Amino acid sequence: MIKVSLNGYGTIGKRVANAIILQPDMELVGIAKTSPNYEALVAQKLGYRIFVPENSVKSFEESGIKIAGTIEDMIKESDIVVDTTPNGVGAKYKETYQKFSKKAIFQGGEKANVAEVSFSALCNYDEAINKQYIRVVSCNTTALLRTICTINSVSKIEKVRATIVRRAADPKEVKKGPINSLVADPVSVPSHHAKDVNTVLKDLDIVSMAVIAPTTLMHVHLLNITLKTAVSREDVISKILETPRLVLVRGKSEITSTAEIIEVARDLGKLRNDIPEVVIFEDSIYTKGNELFLMYAVHQESIVVPENIDAIRASMNLASKNESIRITNATLNIKGGYLI
Ligand SMILES: NC(=O)C1=CN([C@@H]2O[C@H](COP(=O)(O)OP(=O)(O)OC[C@H]3O[C@@H](n4cnc5c(N)ncnc54)[C@H](O)[C@@H]3O)[C@@H](O)[C@H]2O)C=CC1
Ligand SMILES: O=C(OP(=O)(O)O)[C@H](O)COP(=O)(O)O
Incomplete structure (x- = not known):
């Protein structure tokens, strides 16, 4: 031991x-x-x-x-x-x-x-x-890397463009804000998240931008990935389904928000409402030629x-x-x- x-x-x-x-x-x-x-x-x-x-x-x-x-x-x-x-x-x-x-x-x-x-x-x-x-x-970089390395095994990635909506504070933090604003943080582009991804995937072409939103539940990422070859939406979905640290939110479940994801965690009796998987909205997965788009939520406290x-x-x-x-x-x- x-x-x-x-x-x-x-x-x-x-x-x-x-x-x-x-x-x-x-x-x-x-x-x-x-x-x-x-x-x-x-x-x-x-x-x-x-x-x-x-x-x-x-x-x-x-x-x-x-x-x-x-x-x-x-x-x-x-x-x-x-x-x-x-x-x-x-x-x-x-x-x-x-x-x-x-x-x-x-x-x-x-x-x-x-x-x-x-x-x-x-x-x-x-x-x-x-x-x-x-x-x-970090939580954001862990989510980016899990997703990028999984997609890269479907088709080689040429570049990643990421928009990150960061939760303002963890639920227990009483002194942090903002409480009535969306803040470009950092205001400069690229945000540190792209540089952090490059500490692991040193040659990846990635640019990220980030804002902070007045919420405590989860982060949300909007990704646009350019691949070397075109992939089908179905191939991306089946790869995600066979990768345990990613989960899919079924379109038919009518879940479109971080609040509902956390409610599911509560209803399932998960310890501390934790969802350590990257939670990808199935309906957001969209391919156009060599481009892949998707949105997912990140439970920063447990990922x-x-x-x-x-x-x-x-x-x-x-x-x-x-x-x-x-x-x-x-x-x-x-x-x-x-x-x-
Ligand atoms: N909260 C989040 O969303 C995430 C945080 N991280 C990273 O994890 C690290 C910890 O973050 P949190 O858990 O959020 O912080 P936290 O503030 O919730 O916990 C830090 C703990 O360390 C204790 N502490 C402070 N000074 C200490 C000292 N000198 N010796 C021993 N303990 C001390 C504090 O009392 C507190 O209990 C940071 O590097 C953060 O960037 C990574 C992923 C997500
Ligand atoms: O520690 C974290 O957030 P925090 O510094 O806002 O408490 C999370 O790891 C998110 O950090 P990031 O948005 O720099 O990836």
Whole structure:
């Protein structure tokens, strides 16, 4: 069993911690929290071992939350650390991981040079095998890469033009906006998403533009892909249906929005309403000559969870690409096909 610890128990961290527990080849050492807030209380209730920075020991003790040690103690006990701390904090922790010669998985909010490789399981698993430091790309980039690498196996891609409608904040975030505006973010073109895709697919011709919308549920992407040869809509649909990390929203289901997708997740009793698959609207798939158009939604809180698990396996060389993806999908109940 590989000993994995989780540094930064927030939106992504709590989901990855949960996923680690479900893996047959991994054991969760514990989670790191900096303040004894409601998320720390929940973690205690869930039975996680909680590790804290040296200077937070007193405040945790005062709040009655039992701690298992310091963050350094947690790192020392681990074979590998998944760092899901806020943007830029992970890069600072890298020194500590290096000090104790521990492997680490970083997130998309870190600069690409924090790691030896930026990672998308479907696109470049093999490149990450045995690497000391891996960066799982952001939620938007993970969705772009999964989709692009899948379509590329139907027909070679010549170029991608992507429009990204970003959710403004995660549901738990009370201080973020906008609340009454659409914001070009970034206003410059291309947005950082295209550059981030190029950290994995270095030669791909891709341009992206992004706006932020006042919603918390999901992002939406509008893609225009030019292929080297014409493909049929049916070929694209059957490829998507056989790729578990993509799901199709059936035209007949009358679902046209992120709100309805999340409602389906609630109705199906999915943990935290999570839908880690890229959710593609079947009716948006349109081909014209060598061009393919499609629209999909991205559940930003959960999409990178399976990639984090695969990144651990790649770094520790625990399984081949297909084997890791198979185990991750089975344990996280990721089946593909139609959403409903
Ligand atoms: N929320 C999202 O939609 C997505 C976020 N990401 C990336 O994941 C990373 C984490 O993002 P979120 O989970 O959204 O952030 P978050 O703010 O929800 O969670 C971060 C957690 O780290 C803790 N933390 C802060 N400083 C710390 C420190 N010095 N030591 C230990 N823990 C500390 C915070 O208390 C918080 O619990 C970022 O790189 C982000 O870009 C990637 C995909 C999607
Ligand atoms: O961390 C994220 O969003 P956030 O920085 O707005 O909280 C998501 O990974 C989305 O990031 P992106 O839009 O830079 O791909």
